[in-house]
Amino acid sequence: MFFKSTKKNGNEVDGFSHLGESFKFEGEIDCKGEIEIAGQIKGSIKAKKLRILETGKVRGFVYAEELEILGYMNGNAETNSVHVGPQGILKGNLIFQKSLSVLEGANLTCRVQKIRNNVKMEDTDKIKYLEHNQLASKK
Amino acid sequence: MPSIILRDTILQGNINQKDSITIDGVVVGDITADEIIVNMTADIKGNLIAVHNLETAGKVTGNLSSNKIHINNTAKIKGQIKTSNLKVDEGAQLEVQALTNINKK
Numbered sequence: 001m002f003f004k005s006t007k008k009n010g011n012e013v014d015g016f017s018h019l020g021e022s023f024k025f026e027g028e029i030d031c032k033g034e035i036e037i038a039g040q041i042k043g044s045i046k047a048k049k050l051r052i053l054e055t056g057k058v059r060g061f062v063y064a065e066e067l068e069i070l071g072y073m074n075g076n077a078e079t080n081s082v083h084v085g086p087q088g089i090l091k092g093n094l095i096f097q098k099s100l101s102v103l104e105g106a107n108l109t110c111r112v113q114k115i116r117n118n119v120k121m122e123d124t125d126k127i128k129y130l131e132h133n134q135l136a137s138k139k
Numbered sequence: 140m141p142s143i144i145l146r147d148t149i150l151q152g153n154i155n156q157k158d159s160i161t162i163d164g165v166v167v168g169d170i171t172a173d174e175i176i177v178n179m180t181a182d183i184k185g186n187l188i189a190v191h192n193l194e195t196a197g198k199v200t201g202n203l204s205s206n207k208i209h210i211n212n213t214a215k216i217k218g219q220i221k222t223s224n225l226k227v228d229e230g231a232q233l234e235v236q237a238l239t240n241i242n243k244k
Contacts, residue, residue: 013147020140020158027152027168035148038140043152 021055037071054087084108146180153185162197175205179213186218193222 016034019025023039031047037056050064056071063078070085076093084090086105094100094112102108141159144150148164159174162181175189181197189205196211204221212230220237227233 013145015145017145017148017164018140018143020142020156020160022140022157023142023160024155025150025152027150030149030151032147033145039142039156 016049019056052088054085141174169201177214179211 013033016036017031018036019039019041021038023037025039026042028043029035029041029045029047031045031050033047034049034051035045035047036051036053037058038053039055040057042059044061044063045058046063048064049066050062051068052058052071052073054071058071058073058075060075061077062073062075065080067077067079067082068085069083069088069090071087072089074091076095077090078095080097081099082094082096082101084102084106086103088103089107091109094110096112096114097116100112100114141161142156143161144164144166146163149167150164151167153168154160154166154170154172156170156172158172159176160170160172161176161178162170162183163178164180165182167184169186169188170183171188173190174192175187175194177183177187177193177195177197177199179196183197183199184201186202187193187195187199187204191205192207192209193203193205194209194211195203195216196213198215200217202219202221203216206222207224208220208222208226210216210225210227210231210233212228215232217234218236220235220239222237222239225237225239
């Protein structure tokens, strides 16, 4: 009554994972929360929020809702919003949906593309979809 | 800096760390580090090789090798244990082959 419940869903975790400077990893990372990388990663990363620190090096595909590059990244990135810090180096393709910010001193050697937020369904598509559903339910 | 992997994170691949590493999440692959701490929520499929110390309270399927190993009461381990100093708490679930005399003179 007096206190707001601060209880989160069972799956959510407070804080973030941190991969230290001497961390070397080759493979896939799938993080449902926030992750911070100061080590060397080769492979694909999927995360809600990804921060590549100054000492961090990432090679491979990155898919994150929020991406912060303060270190080195080589590869394709797909994200909602991206921030590149003053020592950030980015090579490869960058696709973002909402916002892009680059600070002075950053080094970008990449193709940058903004895509629309969500592609809305056309009316004809909707009708087709409904018809298809009706047909399916009759069967 | 030591690394920490929380329980919302899944890693597939081999990890090489010169420092200490704490794992709460899921790892599929081998882990090599100075010190490995496996917490209760962790699930590891792969070999753990620690130089100094290995502490586990989670689920591990694979071989464990370290100078010193401590297995907590919530641990579930399947595989082989190689160490010169082994400590197992009451309640730990083990399905292991243990070699505890290596490096001892």
